[in-house]
Each structure stands twice: as structure tokens, then as C-alpha cells.
Amino acid sequence: MISRRTFSKTAGLGTGAAALSLVGLQGLPHASAAPRKADGTPTPTVPALTPGTHTSFAKLRHVRAGVLDVGYAEAGPAHGPAVICLHGWPYDIHSYVDVAPLLAEQGYRVIVPYLRGHGSTRFLSSRTFRNAQQSAIALDIIALMDALKIENALLAGFDWGSRTADIIAALWPERVKGLVSVSGYLITNVDAQKKPLAPAAEHTWWYQFYFATERGRLAMEDKTDRHDLCRLVWDTVSPTWHFDDATFERTARAFENPDYAAIVIHNYRWRLGLADGERRYDRYEKQLATRPTISVPSITLDPERDPFTAPGNGASYRDRFVGPYEHRTLSGIGHNLPQEAPTAFAQAVVDVDHF
Numbered sequence: 473m474i475s476r477r478t479f480s481k482t483a484g485l486g487t488g489a490a491a492l493s494l495v496g497l498q499g500l501p502h503a504s505a506a507p508r509k510a511d512g513t514p515t516p517t518v519p520a521l522t523p524g525t526h527t528s529f530a531k532l533r534h535v536r537a538g539v540l541d542v543g544y545a546e547a548g549p550a551h552g553p554a555v556i557c558l559h560g561w562p563y564d565i566h567s568y569v570d571v572a573p574l575l576a577e578q579g580y581r582v583i584v585p586y587l588r589g590h591g592s593t594r595f596l597s598s599r600t601f602r603n604a605q606q607s608a609i610a611l612d613i614i615a616l617m618d619a620l621k622i623e624n625a626l627l628a629g630f631d632w633g634s635r636t637a638d639i640i641a642a643l644w645p646e647r648v649k650g651l652v653s654v655s656g657y658l659i660t661n662v663d664a665q666k667k668p669l670a671p672a673a674e675h676t677w678w679y680q681f682y683f684a685t686e687r688g689r690l691a692m693e694d695k696t697d698r699h700d701l702c703r704l705v706w707d708t709v710s711p712t713w714h715f716d717d718a719t720f721e722r723t724a725r726a727f728e729n730p731d732y733a734a735i736v737i738h739n740y741r742w743r744l745g746l747a748d749g750e751r752r753y754d755r756y757e758k759q760l761a762t763r764p765t766i767s768v769p770s771i772t773l774d775p776e777r778d779p780f781t782a783p784g785n786g787a788s789y790r791d792r793f794v795g796p797y798e799h800r801t802l803s804g805i806g807h808n809l810p811q812e813a814p815t816a817f818a819q820a821v822v823d824v825d826h827f
Contacts, residue, residue, distance in 0.1 A: 589602070
């Protein structure tokens with residue numbers, strides 16, 4: 473999930489007391505002034521949608537891209553401006569099942585890929601190392617854009633998806649028209665990860681340390697244990713989201729990918745410096761270790777009830793965004809922000825497109 477670097481060492485975990493408040497209920501306006509087009513007219517308003525209105529995607533497709541055969545959902549006009557929505561862990565494309573039609577109605581071509589090791593995405597070769605370091609996942613998305621002949625796109629994500637979008641915006645800004653990043657700047661510095669956090673913060677990361685053990689690896693490989701562990705994470709990081717069993721089960725099917733356990737375990741062990749990456753990504757990781765700034769138009773979103781949301785209303789990462797920028801906090805919303813608050817998320821995408 474999100475980088476430990478962004479989690480404050482203070483004890484005030486996710487209080488949101490000083491945050492700019494956005495109304496968590498869908499359809500009510502956010503508190504900040506809406507961006508305006510160059511001619512001074514307001515940007516389009518995304519119509520209110522009740523979360524959970526949609527349960528599936530109309531179009532599921534595949535394309536060979538880099539080392540993967542990528543499964544992805546697509547919505548909207550084929551020649552519309554592209555938006556790529558990126559999910560996190562333990563989630564899948566259904567985090568955007570309501571966001572995608574909202575953006576499609578605004579004329580966007582919406583692409584929602586399964587990340588490596590998830591859902592219908594598969595490695596092309598059994599010999600490819602099941603690597604989940606951050607730059608490898610970012611390059612998957614660059615390869616996907618190339619395969620779909622998308623020169624640049626709006627990138628929007630949360631959790632692993634935020635990190636991936638942040639990396640692409642930092643290293644390949646020419647490919648990014650605008651960025652929506654939940655929890656802000658999540659690029660990982662492995663050396664910095666070695667420093668301990670406050671005990672309460674470390675407690676929130678229990679599964680990361682569990683995955684560093686053989687017991688944790690075996691749990692992820694066992695279908696029942698994996699299912700129950702992921703459900704527990706959903707319940708604890710989205711404490712106000714009253715999703716039903718069917719909602720979770722639709723996503724849980726993505727966890728049955730044959731490479732799921734290997735990808736998840738490698739990702740969290742790599743972040744702690746307990747697993748090696750691949751040398752071909754070293755040059756990118758060296759760049760990322762410097763915490764490069766992001767110059768593309770950006771909106772960062774903090775979910776107030778997410779236990780990983782750092783206090784300070786985005787202050788801990790504000791200096792990493794050096795282009796047109798706005799920060800918003802969503803009151804009463806947990807970690808899976810796009811699925812919990814699809815209208816607010818879609819509006820952020822539309823707004824950043826008009827910066």
C-alpha cells in the first residue's frame with residue numbers, strides 16, 4: 473500500500489482536523505473553488521452518482537505490452553482524451569467501476585488495467601522474474617500506453633496506483649497530461665524505509681512485516697488465508713465504507729491470478745530491502761531515490777478516514793509538486809477512495825485536465 477515515508481511519525485493518525493474538508497457524500501460540491509478554462513468558464517461538473525451503482529465493465533480487453541499480456545477495462549469514445557486509472561493492493565479494476573462511466577460520459581477514453589499479478593494480466597514468459605519493484609510496474613504502464621498508441625494521458629491512481637502514476641509523472645512527464653494522486657507523493661526510497669516509525673504507525677503496517685516472514689508468504693499462497701487477509705485489510709483501512717460481500721468477492725477473483733502471491737510478497741519485501749530487484753531497473757531506482765519533483769498539473773487527494781493518511785493537509789509532500797497544483801481532503805472516506813467516492817474522484821480528473 474502507500475509508502476511508509478509519507479506516514480508521519482506523529483501520533484495523530486488520519487484525524488483530518490486541519491484538512492480542507494470535502495463532503496464525503498456523493499453529489500455535494502467540494503469546498504475548493506472549481507478550476508476554470510482559459511476563457512474563464514467553469515470546468516464541467518460530474519453528475520452525482522451513488523457508490524455501487526455499477527458492478528461490472530462493459531468492455532474487457534487484452535493487449536501485449538512489454539513483458540505482459542495486459543487485461544484491462546475500457547470505457548468511453550475510442551478517440552477521446554485518455555485517462556488511465558490505476559488500482560492498488562488488495563484491490564483491482566473494480567475500484568473504478570463507478571468512476572469509469574462517469575468519465576466516459578464526459579467524453580474521455582478510460583483505460584483501467586489489471587496490474588501485473590492481478591486478474592487477467594499474465595506474464596508472456598514463465599521465465600520472467602516475478603518482480604514487483606516500483607519502476608517495473610511503472611514501465612508496464614508505459615508499455616501499455618505504447619501498445620495502445622496513447623502518446624500522453626491523464627493518470628489517476630491510489631495505493632500502488634498512486635505510486636505508479638507519480639513515478640511516470642516524475643520520470644516521463646511528456647507522457648502525462650495531468651495527475652490525480654491519492655495520498656500524494658508515494659515514490660519509495662528503499663534506504664529511507666529502513667528507519668523506524670512511531671509504534672502506532674508501525675502497527676498499521678502489520679501485514680508488511682507479516683509478508684516478510686515465511687508464514688506471510690504461505691498465507692498469500694493459500695486461497696482461504698489470502699481471501700480472509702485481504703478482507704481484513706478492506707475492513708480496517710475503509711472503516712466507514714459499508715460494502716457488501718458481493719462487492720469484495722468481485723475483486724477477490726483478481727487475487728486468483730497464478731502470480732498474485734509472488735508479486736505481492738516481492739513488492740513488500742523489496743520495499744523493506746529484503747528482496748532484490750533487477751539490475752535493468754537500477755538507473756530508474758537511482759533517479760527515484762532522489763525524490764524527483766513532479767511538474768505536471770496535479771491534484772492530490774487525502775481520504776480522511778484512511779489510517780495511512782498523514783496529518784498536515786498534504787504538507788509533508790507539498791514541495792514535491794512544482795507545477796499547477798491543488799490538494800483536497802475527503803471527509804469520511806477511507807483508503808479505497810475511487811470506489812468509496814467515485815464522483816469526487818472523477819471530478820478531480822476533470823478538474824486537473826482543465827488546469
